[in-house]
Amino acid sequence: MEYWILFGVFTGLMVIGTPIAFCLGIASFATIVYLGRPAIVVFQQLNSGVSAFSLLAIPFFIFAGDLMMRGGIAARIISFAGSLIGHVRGGLGQVNIAASTLFGGISGSAVAEAAAVGGIMIPQMKARGYGADYAVNVTSMAALIALLLPPSHNMIIYSLSGGGNISIADLFTAGIIPGLLLAAALSVTAYIVAVRRGYPTEPFPGFRKAGYFFLVSIPGLMLIVIIFGGVRSGIFTATESSCIAVLYALLVTLLVYRSLGWDEFIHSVLGAVRTTAMVLFIIGAAASFGWIMAYLKVATILTAGMAAISSDPLLVLLMINVVLLLLGTFMDMGPLIIITTPIFLPMVKTFGVDPVHFGVIMILNLGIGLNTPPLGPVQFVAAAVGKITVMEAMKSIWPFYGAGLVVLGLVTYIPALSLWLPALFRG
Amino acid sequence: MPISRVLGQLSNAVLYLAGIGLVVMTGIVAYQVFMRFVINASPAWTEAGSIMLMTWFIFLGAAVGVRENFHMGFDVLLYVLPPSAKPWLRAISDLCVFGFAFGMVFFGGELVIRYWSTRIPVLGLPTAFTYFPIVISGVLMCLFSLERLLMRAAGEPVDDVPTDPTITEA
Amino acid sequence: QTVLRSSDTHPDGYPTVEAVKAFGALLSTKTDGRYSVEVFHSAQLGEEKDTIEQTQFGVLDLNRISIGAFGTQVPEATVTQLPYIFRSADHFHSVLDGPIGEEILAAFDKVDVVALAFYDGGARSFYNSGKPINSPADLAGMKLRVMQSDIFVDMVAALGGNATPMPYGEVYSGIQTGVIDGAENNYPSYDTAGHAEVAKFYSLDEHLMVPEVLVISKVVWDGLTPEDQVLFREAAKESVAKQREFWAAKEVQSKAAVEALGATINEVDKKPFIDAMGPVYEKYVTDPALKDLVARIQATEG
Ligand code: NA
Ligand code: NA
Numbered sequence: 001m002e003y004w005i006l007f008g009v010f011t012g013l014m015v016i017g018t019p020i021a022f023c024l025g026i027a028s029f030a031t032i033v034y035l036g037r038p039a040i041v042v043f044q045q046l047n048s049g050v051s052a053f054s055l056l057a058i059p060f061f062i063f064a065g066d067l068m069m070r071g072g073i074a075a076r077i078i079s080f081a082g083s084l085i086g087h088v089r090g091g092l093g094q095v096n097i098a099a100s101t102l103f104g105g106i107s108g109s110a111v112a113e114a115a116a117v118g119g120i121m122i123p124q125m126k127a128r129g130y131g132a133d134y135a136v137n138v139t140s141m142a143a144l145i146a147l148l149l150p151p152s153h154n155m156i157i158y159s160l161s162g163g164g165n166i167s168i169a170d171l172f173t174a175g176i177i178p179g180l181l182l183a184a185a186l187s188v189t190a191y192i193v194a195v196r197r198g199y200p201t202e203p204f205p206g207f208r209k210a211g212y213f214f215l216v217s218i219p220g221l222m223l224i225v226i227i228f229g230g231v232r233s234g235i236f237t238a239t240e241s242s243c244i245a246v247l248y249a250l251l252v253t254l255l256v257y258r259s260l261g262w263d264e265f266i267h268s269v270l271g272a273v274r275t276t277a278m279v280l281f282i283i284g285a286a287a288s289f290g291w292i293m294a295y296l297k298v299a300t301i302l303t304a305g306m307a308a309i310s311s312d313p314l315l316v317l318l319m320i321n322v323v324l325l326l327l328g329t330f331m332d333m334g335p336l337i338i339i340t341t342p343i344f345l346p347m348v349k350t351f352g353v354d355p356v357h358f359g360v361i362m363i364l365n366l367g368i369g370l371n372t373p374p375l376g377p378v379q380f381v382a383a384a385v386g387k388i389t390v391m392e393a394m395k396s397i398w399p400f401y402g403a404g405l406v407v408l409g410l411v412t413y414i415p416a417l418s419l420w421l422p423a424l425f426r427g
Numbered sequence: 428m429p430i431s432r433v434l435g436q437l438s439n440a441v442l443y444l445a446g447i448g449l450v451v452m453t454g455i456v457a458y459q460v461f462m463r464f465v466i467n468a469s470p471a472w473t474e475a476g477s478i479m480l481m482t483w484f485i486f487l488g489a490a491v492g493v494r495e496n497f498h499m500g501f502d503v504l505l506y507v508l509p510p511s512a513k514p515w516l517r518a519i520s521d522l523c524v525f526g527f528a529f530g531m532v533f534f535g536g537e538l539v540i541r542y543w544s545t546r547i548p549v550l551g552l553p554t555a556f557t558y559f560p561i562v563i564s565g566v567l568m569c570l571f572s573l574e575r576l577l578m579r580a581a582g583e584p585v586d587d588v589p590t591d592p593t594i595t596e597a
Numbered sequence: 598q599t600v601l602r603s604s605d606t607h608p609d610g611y612p613t614v615e616a617v618k619a620f621g622a623l624l625s626t627k628t629d630g631r632y633s634v635e636v637f638h639s640a641q642l643g644e645e646k647d648t649i650e651q652t653q654f655g656v657l658d659l660n661r662i663s664i665g666a667f668g669t670q671v672p673e674a675t676v677t678q679l680p681y682i683f684r685s686a687d688h689f690h691s692v693l694d695g696p697i698g699e700e701i702l703a704a705f706d707k708v709d710v711v712a713l714a715f716y717d718g719g720a721r722s723f724y725n726s727g728k729p730i731n732s733p734a735d736l737a738g739m740k741l742r743v744m745q746s747d748i749f750v751d752m753v754a755a756l757g758g759n760a761t762p763m764p765y766g767e768v769y770s771g772i773q774t775g776v777i778d779g780a781e782n783n784y785p786s787y788d789t790a791g792h793a794e795v796a797k798f799y800s801l802d803e804h805l806m807v808p809e810v811l812v813i814s815k816v817v818w819d820g821l822t823p824e825d826q827v828l829f830r831e832a833a834k835e836s837v838a839k840q841r842e843f844w845a846a847k848e849v850q851s852k853a854a855v856e857a858l859g860a861t862i863n864e865v866d867k868k869p870f871i872d873a874m875g876p877v878y879e880k881y882v883t884d885p886a887l888k889d890l891v892a893r894i895q896a897t898e899g
Contacts, residue, residue: 013520013523014500014503015503015504016502016504016516016519016520017500017502017503017504017505017516017517017520018500018519018520018523018524019492019498019499019500019520019524020498020499020500021489021498022498022520022523022524022527023500025527025530026523026526026527029527029530032656037655037656038654038655038656039530039534040534040537040538040654040656041651041654041656042530042534043530043531043534043535043538043558043561044538044647044650044651044654045643045647046531046561047482047538047557047558047560047561048643048644048646048647050481050482050485051478051481051482051557052478052764053474053477053478053764054764054766054767055481056452056456056477056478056481059449059452059481060453060456063449063453159766165765165766165790166766167766167769167770168766168767168770169770169773169774170770231774232774233774233775234771234774234775234776235460235464235776236460236464236776237763237767237770237771237774237776238767238770239764239767240456240459240460243453243456243457243460244457244460246453247453247457266446269446269449269450270442270443270446272449273442273445273446273448273449273484273488274442274488274491274492274495274497276449276484276485276488277445277484277485277486277487277488277489277491277492278488278489278492278497278498278499280481280485280489281485281486281488281489281492281498282499284485291642291643294637294641294642295602295637295642426773426794459762463740463759463761463776467738467740467759468759469740469759469760469761469762471750471760471762473762474745474762474763474764475745475762541653542650545668545670546668546669548668548745548746548747549745549746549747549750549762551747
C-alpha cells in the first residue's frame with residue numbers, strides 16, 4: 001500500500017501540473033504519515049539534499065554560462081568556428097556543430113548552449129536559404145554535446161545521486177570521447193541532409209580574417225584550458241572550477257571585451273538564482289523522496305524484478321535505456337537523474353557495469369530526452385529561436401535522432417569509449 | 428490590489444537578497460582556492476560557510492519561484508481536458524503548495540527549536556541556522572500561494588503570466 | 598515481530614555492519630524472534646549527522662555511528678576524540694570495557710539516544726602522496742584533508758599542517774591532482790576508498806582511536822519492557838566481542854591490500870606528536886569534571 005501512496009500521489013499531482021518539487025515532497029509526506037513515522041524527516045532531507053559542497057557547481061556553472069552568453073564570449077567563438085569550416089557543403093550546419101562543441105567545452109548547460117549558439121546561427125542559416133527545421137534540429141541536437149564534454153553539472157548531480165563517491169573528475173573525463181563522437185555523428189548526418197537538400201557553401205574568409213576571428217575568441221576559449229588545466233594540475237577541484245569559471249567569465253567580459261554592463265550583470269545574477277533555486281529545490285525534495293524509497297527498499301525490489309526478467313547485462317542495459325528514453329520524453333534531465341540513479345545504479349553494479357560508464361550512458365540518454373516532446377526544453381528553445389513549432393521541427397528531426405541513438409548504442413555497449421580516457425589520466 | 432504590490436516588493440527584495448548570497452558565495456569559494464593554493468593556509472570554515480549560504484539562497488529563491496511561477500511542472504492532463512479545467516487544476520496545485528509550505532513552517536520550526544543548542548562543526552553557529560531558511564521560505568510560500576488562490580478567485584489572470592525566460596535548466 | 602531499522606555509513610560486509618547484524622541475530626534469539634534488526638548500510642538513509650537526528654526523531658530505531666559525528670554535543674564522549682588519549686588498543690579496550698566506558702555510554706541520554714555499546718574503529722593515521730611522515734616537522738605546510746570537526750582541525754594545526762576542507766568524494770582526485778597532499782584514516786578506509794592508489798605513504802602516527810557507538814532511539818527504548826531492555830543490553834555487549842574479531846580480521850586484510858597496491862607503511866615515534874597536543878587539550882578539556890575524566894582515563898591500566 002505504501003508504494004501505491006508514494007508513487008500514486010506523485011503521479012497524480014504531476015499530471016495535474018503541480019510543480020515537480022511539491023509532487024515529490026507531498027508524496028513523501030503522505031507516505032511517512034501513512035507509515036505512522038515522524039514526518040519531520042521529510043523536511044530534514046529537504047534541507048540536507050541541498051547541503052553538499054559539490055552542488056555549488058550548479059549555481060556557478062549556470063551563472064558562468066549566462067555571463068558568457070550575455071557578454072559576447074559565445075558570439076566570438078561562433079565567428080571563429082565559421083571561418084574554419086564554413087566552406088564545407090551545408091557549411092553553416094557544420095559551423096553550428098563546431099561552435100557547439102567549443103562552447104560545450106566551457107558550458108555544461110544544453111539549454112544555454114541552444115540559446116547562445118542557436119540565437120546567432122539559426123537566423124544566419126535561415127537568411128542563407130537553409131530550412132528553419134534543419135537549423136533548429138542541428139542546433140538542438142548539437143547542444144547536447146555540452147552535457148557530455150566537461151564541465152557538466154549534470155554529471156555532478158549524477159555523482160551525488162549515486163552516493164557521492166563516484167569521482168567527478170573521472171566522469172568529466174569519461175564524457176569527452178562520447179561527446180566528440182556525438183559531434184562527429186551529427187556532423188556526418190548534417191552533411192548528408194545538406195547535400196540532399198542542396199544547401200550552399202560559404203566562401204573561406206581568408207587566413208587573415210580567420211586568424212583575426214581566432215585571436216578575438218582566444219580569451220573565451222582559454223576557459224577550456226584554464227578549467228581543465230587548473231583541475232588536472234591541482235590548483236582547484238572540479239567543483240571549485242565552477243567558481244573559477246564565473247570569475248574568468250567576469251574578467252573577460254568586464255575587462256577584456258568590456259561588453260557586460262551593470263544591468264546585464266544583475267540580470268545574470270538574478271537569472272542564475274532563479275534557475276538554481278528551481279533545480280536545487282527539486283533536488284532537495286527528491287532527497288526526501290529518495291529517503292522514503294530507501295526506507296521502503298524500492299531499489300532492491302525493482303532490481304530483483306528486473307533480474308527475474310533477465311540477468312544478461314546487455315539486455316538489462318537495453319531495458320534501462322528504453323525506460324529512460326520513455327521517461328525522458330516527459331520529464332527533465334536533473335530530476336530524472338536524481339530519481340532514477342538510486343534505482344538503476346545499484347542494479348547495473350550487480351551486473352558489473354562501471355558507475356562512471358553508466359553515468360555517461362545516462363547523461364546521453366536523458367540528453368536526447370531534452371529534444372523529445374512533450375517536454376523537450378532544448379528543442380523548445382531552438383524552435384522558439386527558429387520561429388517554428390515543435391511539430392514542424394519533429395518532421396525532419398529523425399535522421400538526427402538516429403545519429404544520437406547510434407552513439408547511445410555505441411556508448412552503451414563499448415565501455416572503453418567512456419572508461420579508456422579516465423584510466424589513461426589515472427595512469 | 429495594494430497587498431499584491433507589497434508582496435511583489437517583498438518577493439523582489441528576497442530575490443535580490445538571494446542574488447547577494449550567490450555573489451558572496453562566489454567570493455568565499457574563490458577565497459578558499461586562493462588561501463589554499465597561494466597562501467597554503469586553508470580556512471576551515473569556507474566549505475561549511477558556502478554550503479550554509481547556498482541553502483539560504485536556494486530556499487529564498489524557491490519562495491520567489493512560487494510568486495513568479497517558475498517552478499517546473501508538467502500539465503499532462505491539460506492535453507486531454509478542456510481549457511476551462513485549467514483554473515481548477517491550478518487551484519488544486521496552489522493548495523498543495525500552500526499545504527507543503529505550511530509543513531515547512533511547522534516541521535522546519537520544530538527542527539529549529541530542537542537544534543538550537545547544538546553547533547555546526549567548524550562554523551560554530553547553532554545547527555538551527557541550517558534549518559531556519561526552510562521556515563522563512565515556508566512562510567513566504569504560504570503568502571504567495573494564498574495570493575495566487577485569492578487573485579484567481581477574483582478573476583485575475585494569474586495563470587497566463589509567462590514563465591521567466593532567464594530560467595535555463597538542463 | 599518487530600523489525601528494527603539501523604543505519605551505517607559503511608558498506609555491506611564492513612566490521613560495524615556485520616556487528617550490528619550479529620547484534621540482531623543475538624537479539625532475535627534472546628527474544629524468541631520478537632525483535633530483529635535490518636541494517637541499511639552505505640549511508641542509504643543519510644550521512645551520520647542526518648541519521649543521528651533521525652534516531653532522535655524516532656524515525657530510525659538503531660544507529661551505528663562514529664563518536665566524532667556527535668561533535669561536542671556530549672562532552673564526556675568528546676574526550677575520547679582527543680588525540681593520543683588512548684595509548685594503545687589494549688588501553689582503549691580496558692577503558693571502554695570498564696566503569697569509564699559505562700559512564701560515557703550513560704552520558705548519551707542527554708541527546709535523546711540510549712548508547713548500548715562501543716565498537717572498534719581502529720587507529721587513524723596520516724597518509725600522503727609525497728613522503729613518509731616521521732616527525733611533526735614533516736607535516737609543515739602539508740595540505741591534509743580532515744573531517745569537518747573542530748578537534749581534527751585544531752590537531753592538524755597544532756602539528757603544523759594545513760587542515761584543508763574537502764568533500765570526502767573529492768579526496769581521491771584531490772590527492773591525485775595535488776590539490777591536497779593527503780588525508781588521515783584507518784587501514785580499512787584507506788584501502789576501500791582507493792586512496793592507497795594515489796597516496797602511497799601511510800605513516801603509523803596513530804593520532805586518534807575514535808570509538809564507534811551503537812545507539813537506540815530513546816523513543817523506541819522507552820517503549821520496551823524493562824526485561825527486554827536488559828536483553829537488548831546483553832545482546833549489544835555480546836556483539837562487541839564479535840565486532841573486535843571482525844575488526845582485527847579486516848585490518849589484517851586491508852593492510853595486505855594496501856601493501857599489494859604499493860603503499861609504503863612506516864612506524865613513527867609518537868613522542869613528539871603527543872608533546873605537540875598541549876594546545877588541543879587546553880582548548881577542549883576545560884571544566885574540572887572533564888579534567889578528572891581525562892586523568893582517570895590516563896591512569897587506567899592497559
Ligand atoms: Na560541457
Ligand atoms: Na523530453
